[in-house]
Amino acid sequence: MTNSIAIDGPAGAGKSTIAKLLAKELSYIYVDTGAMYRAMAIYFNENKVDPDDEAAVSKACENVNIDIEYKDGVQQVILNGTNVTHLLREEATGKMASKTSKYRAVRTKLVDLQRELARKNAVIMDGRDIGSVVLKDAFLKIFLTASSDARAKRRYDELIAKGEVADFEVIKKDIEDRDYQDSHREISPLKQAEDAVLVDSSNMTIEEVVAHIKNLIDQRKLF
Incomplete structure (x- = not known):
């Protein structure tokens, strides 16, 4: 996992966007x-x-293997040898994921699979506990954050651009509530790993964040 990069941070910090670009x-x-x-x-x-x-779910986890491949630059998710990418966004899939993701056995199984992916490939992974739990020996750990005002403004602008009705204060309150829940959950709470580099993107563009992290990677390679 020495080539892996872990990006953690609160909701709305831009982790997935930055991770995909990197x-x-x-x-x-x-x-x-x-x-x-x-x-x-x-x-x-x-x-x-x-x-x-929960017992049945835990037992079923033993029979699951998940891999990730890329075809023409597009991520493909492979479940027990079968490409299931086209099924990921189905309503039934979302409902089942919502109900079962809370179980410790599901979490443990997926952490094992994520670590296996990192052992086989140079990966970038984002989440709430990647650097603190999943990839503890990542080459570089980033804790990407932004003020609740900045994150709410981004979400507000996104909704307005889509022509949807949005209330900035409601969005900000939702973000702050999510922060509290994520940092106080029982299993793998959101926290900055001790050896993670803090990157506050409140006043940075996406391009500036990407450039900054690439610079951190280059600096790390010098040592």
């Missing part, structure tokens, strides 16, 4: 951890696993 520029594999939870959900649905039966 992966493309550096020829790394971007690991979409959310897609992996959905792939697990597809297996549960296909095998009629009751999402309310």
Whole structure:
């Protein structure tokens, strides 16, 4: 996992956007951890696993293998040898993922699979606990954050651009509530790893954040 890059941070900090751009520029594999939870959900649905039966869900996890490949620059999610990318966004998949992602066995299984991906490939992974739990020995750990005002403004502008009605204060409150929940959850709470580099993007453009992290990577390679 020495070639891996971990990007953690609160909701709305731009982790996925930055991670995808970096992966493309550096020829790394971007690991979409959310897609992996959905792939697990597809297996549960296909095998009629009751999402309310934690024991059954835990048992089913033993039979799942998930890999990530890229074809023409587009991520493909492989479940037990079958490409299930086209099923990831189905409503049934989302519902099952929402119900089962809370179970410790699902979390443990996916962490193992994510680590295996990092052992086989140079990866960039983003989330809430990648540097602190999943990839503890990553080559570089970034804790990407921004003020709640900056994150709310980005989300507000995004919704307005789509022609949707938006309330800045409501969005900001939702973000602050999410921050509290993520940092106080029982399993793998959001926190900055001790050896992670803090990057505050409040007053930075996407391009500036990418350039800054690439510079951090170059500096790290010098030592």
